[in-house]
Amino acid sequence: MLDQSLSGGFANPAQDSARAFRAALSALARPGRIEALTGATAPDPVSPAAAALLLTLCDGETPLYLAPGHDSPAIRDWIAFHIGAPIVAPEAAQFALGRWESLPLAAFPVGTSDYPDRSTTLIVERDTLSNDGPRLTGPGIEVEAHLSLPETAAFRANRALFPLGLDFYFTADDRLAGLPRSTEVEDI
Amino acid sequence: MSDYNFAYLDEQTKRMIRRAILKGIAVPGYQVPFASREMPMPYGWGTGGVQVTAACLTPEDTLKVIDQGADDTTNAVSIRKFFEKTADVATTEHTDKASVIQTRHRIPEAPLTSDQILVYQVPIPEPLRFLEPRETETRKMHALEEYGLMHVKLYEDIARHGNIATAYAYPVKVEGRYVMDPSPIPKFDNPKLESPAIQLFGAGREQRIYAIPPHTKVVSLDFEDYPFDPSKADHPCDLCGASHTYLDEVITDDAGGRMFVCSDTDYCASRQAQGHRGRLSPKETAA
Known part of the structure; x- marks a missing residue:
């Protein structure tokens, strides 16, 4: 277990995190677009894409919430060694990691009207990601896009808070998609 | 290759800037505060743009830098050499060959593509700053979507000069919410703000980052009887x-x-x- 918590980081941290950030930027700037994201391995059940995202965006300055199912001693050790992010309650979290059904959406900060950027970014672990499902429109989307979201009501409620709201990343294996608060989500 | 960390900045700084860029993408036009670092060039020479570029560059990128549209002016040449040395990236003067373009006060004439990132150097990111000097007040005005003062300013232009005299840094409204300063680009370039490329804005001295995602609605402020004219x-x-x-x-x-x-x-x-x-x-x- 010790071995597992010490390994799995980027081989070339500066270059690998630069590439991972570009995938994260592209995914969030073009909601619905699925990017590949590899190079990191965290203890199960954290996906390689989520592990790379954590290494790229989180550090000792970003309080992190681990949802039940992703809150194991092995994962905490891995985060303590590679990232150093304090593990906190959802109310204090800048980032959160977990499966959709385990994340307490209502508890995360959505920002303030003065500082809408002070909201949580959620990394939602999924079994698969594909470009079918609810219709997405809004900034970053030329006409419309489709993404296999777990539901739509929560995202419509989140969009209604704009410019406040939560921002989402969806990860499955080595695949990554983004859904910022600005995206309109409709059932089809 | 030099002894600098890839793209000059340390990893913690790049993570901080990257987080600010992502929040800027999530709230188009909103100015995200960030902990701007001292760079090896004075404020006013593009330190904000350089930090955003440093946070975005990958080893595979091809970088183009322009200053008022020109590739061969001091500012453009120095920044291009800075990243050649610290990030070992390829550079170009051709718009269509670049994957990251850092610009001061222009948008290239050639249409940008969805594979490109345009990084603007911004001196004063707050469009309301010359109308209201207090940061606490302008922040409240953005929060309340209180932009009447900006329309009064444009109206006074018309009353005094017969037309809207603002020729550069012409204010725009992004996705129907935030009024944004597009940096001092000529208003001729304003229609090009609706683009398939990702547009990022960095203000180093003022410590703000903001963004326009691809295909985002960007409207230049005007009046029905005095429509916007990109002259x-x-x-x-x-x-x-x-x-x-x-x-x-x-x-x-x-x-x-x-x-x-x-x-x-x-x-x-x-x-x-x-x-x-x-x-x-x-x-x-x-x-």
Whole structure:
């Protein structure tokens, strides 16, 4: 277990995190677009894409919430060694990691009207990601896009808070998609 | 390769900047505060743009840097050399070959593509700053979407000059919510703010980052009876003959002589290479 918590980081941290950030930027700037994201391995059940995202965006300055199912001693050790992010309650979290059904959406900060950027970014672990499902429109989307979201009501409620709201990343294996608060989500 | 960390900045700083960029993408037009670092160049020389570029670059990128449209001015040359040295990235002067373009005060004439990132150097990111000097107040005005003062300013332009006299840094409304300063680009460039490329804005001294995602609605503020007019000098380029580009006026002697040339040097040069000629083009030498 010790071995597992010490390994799995980027081989070339500066270059690998630069590439991972570009995938994260592209995914969030073009909601619905699925990017590949590899190079990191965290203890199960954290996906390689989520592990790379954590290494790229989180550090000792970003309080992190681990949802039940992703809150194991092995994962905490891995985060303590590679990232150093304090593990906190959802109310204090800048980032959160977990499966959709385990994340307490209502508890995360959505920002303030003065500082809408002070909201949580959620990394939602999924079994698969594909470009079918609810219709997405809004900034970053030329006409419309489709993404296999777990539901739509929560995202419509989140969009209604704009410019406040939560921002989402969806990860499955080595695949990554983004859904910022600005995206309109409709059932089809 | 030098002994600098990749792209000069340390990893913690890049993570902080990257988080600010992502929040900027999530709330288009909103100015995200970030902990701007001192860079090896003075404030006002593009420290904000350089930090955003450093946070975005990957080893595979090709970087282009322009200053007022030109690839060969001091600021552009120094920043290009800075990243050649610290990030070991390829550089180019051709808009269509670049994957990351850092710009001061222009948007390239050639249309951008979805594979490109345009990084603006921003001096004063707050569009309301010259109307209301207090940060606490402008922040509240953005929060309450209270932009009446900006329309009063544009109205006073019309009352005094007969038209909206703002010619650069012309305010825009992004996705129907935030009023944003597009940096001091000429208003001629405003229509190009709706683009398939990702546009990022960095203000180093003022410590703000903001963004326009691809295909985001960007509307230049105006009135029904005084619609927005992206005007330019009423001349063709004297070197390439283009009548659809933004022009610089160059004084050529002390007897009133002057010429108009494309401000985008790469666009002008590629048009000349295609055989376009203007009023003052050198005569063709017989081959």
